[in-house]
Amino acid sequence: MRIPGRPAALLVSAAALAALCGCTVQPPDADGKHHSPVRVQLPSSPAPDPTRTAERTPAAQPARPAPRVLWSRGDSGPGVRELQARLRQVAWLFDGPTGTYDDLTEQAVRGFQGKRGLPRTGELDTVTWQRLLAMTHRPGQWELYLMGGQPAAAPDPRCLTGRVLCISKTSRTLRWMIDGRTVETVSVRFGTQYTPTREGVFHVYWKSRHHVSTLYHSPMPYAMFFSGGQAVHYSYDFAARGYAGGSHGCVNVRDEAAIARLFAQVGIGDKVVVYW
Numbered sequence: 001m002r003i004p005g006r007p008a009a010l011l012v013s014a015a016a017l018a019a020l021c022g023c024t025v026q027p028p029d030a031d032g033k034h035h036s037p038v039r040v041q042l043p044s045s046p047a048p049d050p051t052r053t054a055e056r057t058p059a060a061q062p063a064r065p066a067p068r069v070l071w072s073r074g075d076s077g078p079g080v081r082e083l084q085a086r087l088r089q090v091a092w093l094f095d096g097p098t099g100t101y102d103d104l105t106e107q108a109v110r111g112f113q114g115k116r117g118l119p120r121t122g123e124l125d126t127v128t129w130q131r132l133l134a135m136t137h138r139p140g141q142w143e144l145y146l147m148g149g150q151p152a153a154a155p156d157p158r159c160l161t162g163r164v165l166c167i168s169k170t171s172r173t174l175r176w177m178i179d180g181r182t183v184e185t186v187s188v189r190f191g192t193q194y195t196p197t198r199e200g201v202f203h204v205y206w207k208s209r210h211h212v213s214t215l216y217h218s219p220m221p222y223a224m225f226f227s228g229g230q231a232v233h234y235s236y237d238f239a240a241r242g243y244a245g246g247s248h249g250c251v252n253v254r255d256e257a258a259i260a261r262l263f264a265q266v267g268i269g270d271k272v273v274v275y276w
Contacts, residue, residue, distance in 0.1 A: 066125075067125040067126045067127040067128075068125060068126050069123045069124070069125050070124050070125060070126060070129055071083065071101050071123070071124045072101060072106075072122075072123040072124065073101050073102070073103070073105075073106045073122070073123075074101060075100075075101040076099050076100040076101065077099060078099070078144075080097075080099055080100065080101045080105070081096075081097045081098070081099040081144050081145075081149075082097075082139060082144065083101075083105070083109075083124055083129075083132075084096040084097035084098065084099075084105055085097045085139035085143045085144050085146075086132050086133075086136040086139060087105070087108045087109070087112065087132070088143070088146075089135075089136045089137070089139070089143075090112070090132070090135055090136060092108040092109075092111055092112050093105065093108040096146065097143075097144055097145070097146060097149075098149065099149060101124075106122040106123075107122070109121075109122050109123070109124055109128065110122040112128065112131075112132065113128055116131055118131070142243065145172070145187075145243075146242045146243045146244070148172070148186075148187025148188075148242070148254060148255075149187060150171050150172060150173060150187065151171065151173075152168065152171050152173040152175055152182075152185045153168040153170050153171035153173065155168075155175055155177060155180075155182070156168075156273050156275045158201055158271075158273045158275075159175065159177050159180075159271075159273050160177075160180040161179065161180065162178075162179065162270075162271055163177070163178050163179075163266070163267070163270040163271065164176075164177045164178075164270065164271045164272070164273055165204075165224075165226075165232060165262075165266065165270065165271070165272045165273070166273050167188060167232075167251055167272065167273065167274045167275070168275060168276070169190060169197070169199070169274070169275065169276050170276050172187060172188055172189065172190070172243075173185055173186065173187060173188060174186050174187075174188045174232070174251065174253070176262055176265065176266070183265075184258060184261065184262065186253050186254075186255050186258045186259070186262075187253075187254060187255070188232075188251050188252060188253055189235065189238045189242075189243060189245075189246060189247060189251075189252040189254070190246065190247060190249075190251060190252075191230075191246060191247050191248060191249035191250065192246035192247070192248075195246075195247070195248040195249045196249065197230060197247070197249050197250070197251060197274060198227050198228075198230060198249070198274065199274045199275060199276070200227075200273075200274060201271065201272070201273050202226040202227045202271070202272040202273075202274070203226065203269055203270065203271055203272060204224050204225065204226050204266060204267070204268055204269065204270050204272060205225055205226065205268065205269075206223075206224075206225040206268070207223065207224050207225070207263065207266075207268065208220070208223045208225070208231075209221065209222060209223075209263065211223040211231075211233070213229075213248075215229065215248070216248060219236065220233040220234075220250070221233060221234040221256075221259075222234045222253075222256075222259045222260060222262070222263040223250075224262075224263065224266055226272040227272075229249070229250075230249045230250050230251070231250050231251070232250070232251040232253065232259075232262075232272070233250055233251075233252065233253065233259070234252075234253050234254075234256050234259045234260075235247065235250075235252035235253065235254060237252075238252040238253070238254040239254040239255075239256070242254070251274070
């Protein structure tokens with residue numbers, strides 16, 4: 001039936017609307033009236049596909065390997081000596097370098113690591129080493145051997161005959177030589193700019209086991225005098241501070257056991273050669 005005043009295109013039967021919307025319409029009862037509500041079934045959302053969800057989950061990143069340890073406590077060698085020299089440059093180590101990774105070196109490395117947010121292992125690994133390299137310069141020969149231990153220079157030709165205390169200012173070492181053969185080598189320290197150690201060929205003219213300087217009132221144990229008031233002797237200051245100090249012209253030895261052996265072997269008249 002057409003309703004006056006309504007366009008025909010707008011008249012859609014309930015059955016047609018239900019067909020279009022996917023609805024179920026309750027048919028009328030015998031009296032022509034609807035007694036049940038219209039039930040509408042809407043299409044449900046599709047269930048998520050677990051395989052597609054898994055594809056969108058980022059893959060777990062592999063664990064980063066721990067940095068490789070280069071040196072740790074108990075190690076020794078030139079690499080450890082350079083490490084100690086660089087730690088001295090940034091004021092984390094005040095002793096050495098000795099060339100041996102001791103407890104003081106371990107503490108210095110641990111402190112350096114902690115200051116920069118690195119794991120405080122006390123072991124020198126590749127990451128810690130790169131950070132230290134970026135903050136320091138390559139240490140020179142004097143920095144590497146502040147406490148001695150430097151390889152001895154080749155002996156002067158004047159040292160190759162007889163019994164000689166052969167002393168090199170370049171390598172800061174003393175060789176005790178007999179007929180061209182090196183019996184013992186020790187690290188030594190010399191006079192300062194204003195009180196230099198004399199160079200040349202001398203002879204031991206006096207030995208004094210418990211000597212005390214009359215000029216400076218400082219102890220000079222195991223003194224072996226060779227030129228005026230200059231002598232080869234043990235130095236407590238050299239043992240404590242290394243090359244941070246200097247003598248008043250004497251040749252200081254920091255190894256007390258070694259100087260005691262030399263004092264027992266060197267005799268009056270034995271030659272002393274001081275050279276560059």
